[in-house]
Amino acid sequence: MGMNRRDFLRTAAAGSGALLASGVSPAFASMPKELPTGAVGILYDATLCIGCKSCMVNCKKYNSEPGGALYLQGRTASYEVKPGAPFWDSAEDLSSRTVNVIKVNKSGTGLNKDSTDNGFSFIKQHCLHCITPACASVCPVGALKKNPVNGVVHYIENRCIGCRYCMMACPFNIPKYEYESATPQVRKCQLCYHRYDEGKYSACCEFCPTGASIFGKVLDLRKEASRRLTLKPGDEYDFPVQTVDSKQKSRRKVSKYIEHVYGLKEAGGTQYLLLAGVPFEWLGFNRNIKDQFLPDLTWAYIAKIPAVIAGVILAGTATWAVTRKRNKDKEG
């Protein structure tokens, strides 16, 4: 090989320059780990939920409007089935047509509400809007973004390449894919952020008859949640309806809660908080979800890349020089 050391270094530098220039610098790349200043979210209280699915219906209705999570050009209302269509949309799980679903877990006879012993409890599944979302961190093109002000994790359709890494990465299995389409998109709850401008908020909270889902600033929701945990079961309490600071209250007896506000710490904290009378593991939450920032796991790897690039180029060049000389010496 007729190549001297200078040539080699020059070529190597030119080739790897692009990679180095990609600026894998922590400052540019680090994910936010603090709750955004104006973070909004939902508090779901499973003990208040009556399973009426009003949230599911109105979620579909209001997200089918332009800007909504289910909006599709040319389709004004995905929740309205065309005349003659051979199905009735009774969503069983989150899907590309359903970004909010009420599920149940029951045991034995299933007679006692909010009990694991011959009882049942409802659970409302939708995006938890992590403070440090794994889906946004793994998206190669930044099609999922966390709004720096209100913290809504939302989707930018025309960036998405459809690799579905977000679905792999989400610890709560939230993002769903339009497999049925040849021009598919990812669908997930976006907290109805398209309705904020008109002074509205998440449809599931607006139409919840009991106040099981309430909308508000995350800090207020956290206060409300911890307040409810201090209440004595059997006492009466004015549960706010629709929003956390609502004037409309629903007075009812307090059920027994599990001493746990889900979403304070899980996966680094979420903007969707949950209260329930049964353990959350029983409600389908993966027990292996740790109180850690998931993007840290991959960042630990990515952060090493610049060092690897520099190290490999240096060590490789040195090795090449040394072994080449030894070979020449042998031949010589």
Next chain:
Amino acid sequence: MKGFIEDFGAEAGDALDRFARNGVSRRDFLKFCTGVALFLGLPGEMGARIAEAAAAAKRPPVLWLSAQECTGCTETLLRASHPTLEKLILELISLEYHETLLVGSGKQAEEWREKSMKENRGKYILVVDGSIPVKENGIYCKIGGKTALALLEEMGTQAAAVIAIGSCASWGGVPSADPNPTGATPVHEIFKSKGIKVPVVNIPGCPPNPYNFLSTVLYYLTFKKLPELDDQARPKFAYGRIIHDNCERRPHFDAGRFALQFGDDGHRKGYCLYKLGCKGPETHANCPIQLFNDVGSGAWPVGTGHPCFGCTEKGVGFTKPLHSPAVVKDLTPPSLFTEVYPGKEGVSPGVKSLATGVAGVAIGAAGAALISGLGKKGDDKEDKGE
């Protein structure tokens, strides 16, 4: 009322003759009894047995005691059905004493009551409507100088069974509403405190559906025992399910469509009244299937656009605020809900067969490699060539 008065206290005779006299054919009578059997959830052939019991020569005596009540229960009974049937019902039994329907009054009526009690001691059915005031020894309700409390004790101990009709007699009703100034108490509680062992059936409702009462009576006549009761002594055939289960507006609830205000768009469209405070989800009664007044569909509170206020349920009607949302009872998951763990522990069949297939190919190929590579003795020719 003429026929009724004529028959009041009449000698026991051939019931069917009397039916015929009143323009009721044997065929009509059997038809009616079969209808009652079906309503009770009994096989159709039971109609014959009911007819037999109803037409028996000696009609069972019934005494009716009214305490703190509004006469709504009597009114509902009078509107029970088509006129001919109404007569029939009243002819099945021998109504010995009823303050509203009694022809006689005052001393005469009270004497008849005592006479009848003596004659039918331990055999008569006592029907009570209205709650019994107990405060200050029950002075808030007196009949013929006796308190309702004393009368109940006197009549109750000698009865074969007691039917407490209406919400007042069943669990206190309107008079027991907070702050309950008269100490209005339901029949079964008084029996409990006085140690009276006579069985009590509660037919709550304000007013109750007359057919719930009539069916209970006919059941008793036929089988000589009380129908199956729930833990609040209500007949299960009528109070076994919550109103929510059979409500015609239930699809709107399931679909999340609610009326938000009286007269709003949703209300006009017949949406679910849950948000207006409907207590259907926590109230046990058959109102949506039995309906009232025999006038066809929609003839019940929710059908007319007003939320159920829970009159048949202790602790709901007259207790909870009218428009506060109900606590949903007896939801039966998971008929309409996906379970959070639809899968089971372990691995689903598709992945299992994929993994097994991959494992099979891997084992086969690895085995082939080992046999072909290591099975041969010594090394092959390429190696020797070195």
Next chain:
Amino acid sequence: MNQKDIKLFTPTTVVLLIVMAVGGLAAFYRLFFGLGASTHLNNAWPWGLWISFDVLGGVALAAGGFVIGGAVYILNWKKYEPIVRPAILNAFFGYALAATSITLDIGVPWRIWHPVIMWQVNSIMFIVAIHVVLYTTTLATESSPLILERLNMKKAVNFVEKIMPAIALFGVLLSLLHQSSLGAVFLIAPEKVSPLWYSSTLPYLFLVSAVLLALSMVSFETILSARVFRHKPPLDILRGLARGSLVVSGLYLLLKLKDLVTGPGVGLAFNGSLVSNMYLLEMIVGIILPFCLLLLKNVRTGVNGIFAVNMLVIIGTVLNRMNVGIVSMAEHNSRMGYDYFPSWMEFSVTMAMIAFAILGFKISVKYLNVLKLEH
């Protein structure tokens, strides 16, 4: 036997062509009707056969390019020069197929170029995408002398040969990052991947196993082509590769055992469940058996022994990629109520990829001076 004597239209070729035609039709069907119509992927199984076998497996099988390239051009171990061309060409095919598979697998193939301009450096997938693009280019450059020679472009050949060490170093760098980043892809899902496979050292495990596979794959191909062309296999090269395999498989075994002991504990591997059994199978076939066999002198010096070990390593490592990509998440996804078994179209596209690689390599050998045979 001379390379010109290779018959192109053998029955095998016809079969391969048919397989490719079926797979090609399935690929077109997928492009026009979407993933739902062509695959059995679903909301709990976003990735299936294509990602696990074609991409993870294909890229690992292509690791020979950087290992031998590095040995020849950086370490200047000229002994291995005869096998550098097939190794690199093989890598090029591996990567091209992985790239094709990714293109088919992503939902919106016409946006495949997005990662190149829409950077999101937090994403391992972005790292993977950039590496695929750069490394495929690098491999194309590394293989370009084959074409250039054929076209008699002496100058260009000389230029490429001159800068080859730098390209090789770049290739080594990219491959180190790329092979490991494919493992790092799964770091984000500790709650889904079975602890038998999940570990913070997953990137290193992928890298080490890729190197092991590279040595075996190159050795395997060398023996295979020697048999096809009926010439003596270069025994010193094969023995060198086997020695390397011994060291690397020892290291890999140590790393795997360390993860098992410090992670979920040995008990989990022996609980008899399907997932544990798949783990055991992968460990025995891909690591323990090869390592133990290579410890025996007559195995690692004889062609037949080496060939058998190569087969075991190839099977075991592909099994590892299938396990990480599918089996490791089977219990989690089954609990969610979802199932996955690839559709016939997924299978046929994968088969077509393999057929294309075999046929492409055969054609290259016939028309290009891949094996650097004397003219």
